[in-house]
Amino acid sequence: MAPTVLITGASQGIGKATALLFARKGYDLVLTARHLDRLESVAQEVQSLGCPAPLTVPCDVTDPSQVDTLVEKALDHYGYIDVLINNAGVFAEGPVDGFSLSDWHQVIDLNLWGYIHTIHALLPHFLQRKSGTIVNLSSIGGKVPTPYVVVYCTSKFAVTGLTESLHAELKPKGIHVCGIYPNLIKSSLMERAVFRGSDEEDAQIRRDQLENVLKVPMVEKPEDVANAIWDAVKNQKSEIMVGSANVSQGFYRLFPGALQWVSRQGLKNKDN
Template sequence: MASTVLITGASEGIGKATALQFAREGYDLVLAARHADRLEAAADEVRLLGRSALAVPTDVTDSVQVSALIHKALEQFGKIDVLINNAGLYISGPADKFSLEDWHSCLDLNLWGYIHTIHALLPHFIERGTGTIVNISSIGGKVPIAYLVPYSTSKYAVTGLTEALHGELAPKGIHVCGIYPNIIKSNFLERAIFRGTDEQDTQARHDQVKQVLSVPVVEKPEDVAKAVWDGVKNKRAEVIVGSANMSKAAYSLLPGVMQWVFRRTFALKDNKVSR
């Protein structure tokens, strides 16, 4: 019987690339995301590779929907071997410009979405005495980045969640791995949240990220997918992807300088900040 992997945020970007990577490695897929049409299209691509795919439209911020997702997956395949938490939201702007709703949007998806799937699936892993949990975080979960405060908060929380689970679950036969990429060339901008001192500043923040994504050397979803496969295959506790290694090393050596660089890069019209 083939191994089965469940991936959230699987309709596009990193999630879809990871689904195709695991399909090529012989896994059957359970794909979860909010947009049913895109999700089914991703499932069709998996099937073209000769693997079974179950597409379950799911909002992972809703624990009831997540429980239904796990039930349908187990009903279809009988077991889940790997959980890959990937659904996420990018949010950028001055800390004082975010509403509490913005904070909740970020944390509910980036953190609670991961907690919901782990909470629902962990009893299955413990009962079987085996399983793998992969949490796709960000270099923002290793390096604190000014003007990405809610995002970095959520990713640091995912780092803590991942590392604590790794320590606790390893003796129970369950492997936990964190994946830490830098910014990735994908279409995350269509659902990202940008806030600024005014409309012009807000648009400038959007355009700034869009410009970064146009640079040819920016890593692609397929680079993260390969890192996920490496983490699962070789049971790595963490995989830092490509250029994120340089970011982590630079911050470790010169934290003050790197904080200054982030402030200067992302402050834009927030002129109250000392540069």
């Protein structure tokens, strides 16, 4: 029987690239995201590779009842899940005082609670089988504290803690847990990103700045992250820094104050 992987946020960007890669590697796929039409488009691409049709289940991972239904449908369809890849997420940038509590909940509910919901729903299955792999997409923002990205970094530092502590507890039980840490990626990052500023113009400037950065040729692509995820699953690695994230982490370890100063100058815009 083919191994089976469940991928959240699978309709575009990193999730889509990961789905196509794992399909080529012989995995059966469970793909989930909020929009069924986009999921079906990815499913058609998978089938165009000569691979079996994936199971597509629309789901908002911030809703635990929808996640429970997702996992039930996946297990009913395939009988087992070998790998869970938590990928759905949202980026946020701006002065911390510009974010409402609703903004905080939007980011943390998806970036952290979305992961907790899928893990909570699928973990009993993994424990019963005494095997399974959980891959959590974090970010360099979950390793390097960055000014003006406080809300996003909070969510991703939490994902880092979740991942590392799960790894410590579950490894003796046969369950592998890995964190993936990319830098900025040329993906669908901008579609759901939250930007706040001292005024609407400031927020738009921040959006435009990030869009320009994503046009730089050296910025990694979704396929780079997908390859890192495959490496983590195949070789049972507990942590992978993707591409330029290695440079960012290394610089922060050597010169933490300097990196934060540079970040402040580059991201403060109209903020005093």
